[in-house]
Amino acid sequence: MAEGQGEQELPDFGEGSYWEEHYVKAAAEGEDVYDWLVGWTQLQWILEPLMGRDPRCAVLHLGNGNSPLPEEMFDAGYKDQTAVDISEAATLHMAARNRQRASxxxxxxxxxxxxxxxxxxxxxxxxxxxxxxxxxxxxxxxAIMEFLKEAYRVTATGGTFVSVSMHRPKAVLPWLRHRLFRWRMIRARGGRGATSTFAAQPHWEEDFPGGNKRCKADESLEAHWPRIFQQVTLHPDSDLSSSDESDSEED
Known part of the structure; x- marks a missing residue:
């Protein structure tokens, strides 16, 4: 092998600029929608019970890209959805594609x-x-801690954060079980294909005797986030799995 032809660098999947470039290129090449992992057919078994099969349930998709999951859920009866992505190209494309799904x-x-x-x-x-x-x-x-902090913040009292991942539970669970987040893991199991599905709920009100659940949880987040933010800023590539900040048990 010639000098300089070593292993290729992995794409910058963790950078917003990568995804904007990706979706601009995808649109130019005629890509309409694409699912990296699984769609509604594979996820219905876990998502519908968590929504109580209530078509009024409000759903937030984090980093949706050009996945058709929101439109598949819309067609299944769930009209109140919000899809967020860092790529403006992806967002504009999906909005145009779903003009008839106006909600x-x-x-x-x-x-x-x-x-x-x-x-x-x-x-x-x-x-x-x-x-x-x-x-x-x-x-x-x-990046992970900032993402999970926002996911925790926007999840409603009694609601559920669902993460579908290509990573094994032993890689993901330490982050979800970080003591900063008062999440109760209600499911963590292998999904269909090469995926794992995790579902986490903020602890219920009765876990905070004499007080409001959300108030106590937000107080905890506000009190401890500055220290955690400093820690991950000083050690941004650290491995939380070796930290005492999380519980190590697996479901």
Whole structure:
């Protein structure tokens, strides 16, 4: 092998600029929609019970790209959906493609800083391989913690955050079980194909005797986030699996 022809570098999956370039190119090549992992057919078994099969349930998709999952859910009866992606090209394409599904909101936003999304709002928050992308970020600890902090913040009281990942549970669970987030893991199991599906709920109100659940949880987040942010900023490529900040048990 000639000098300089070593292993190819992996794409910058953890960078927003990569995805904007990707979706601009995809549109130019005629790509309409694409699912990295699984779609509604494979996820219906877990998502519908979590929504109580209530068509009024508000759903937030984090890092949707040009996945057809929101439109498939719309056609199944779930009309109140918001899809967020950092790529403006992807957002504009999906909004144009779904003009007839007018109640789906398409927002260009960074999932690590969702200033457009209110706190404690969505009964169902779905991440389908967006967390996987942050694992590829050069500063993955910082990226993952900022992403999960926002996912936690926007998930409603009694709601559920669902993450569908190409990673095995032992790679993902330490991050979800970080003590910063008062999540109860209600499911963590292998999915169909080469995926794992994780579902986490903020702890219920009775877990905070004498107080409001959300208030106590937000107080905890506000109190501990500065320290955690400093930690992951100083060590942005750290491996949380070796940290005492998370529980190590697996479901």
């Amino acid at each position: 789906i909101r398409w927002i260009t936003a960074d999932c690590r800083n969702l200033i457009q999304i209110p706190s404690d709002h969505y009964p169902l928050v779905v991440d389908k391989s967006t967390l996987d992308a942050f694992f590829c970020n050069d500063q993955h600890a910082l």
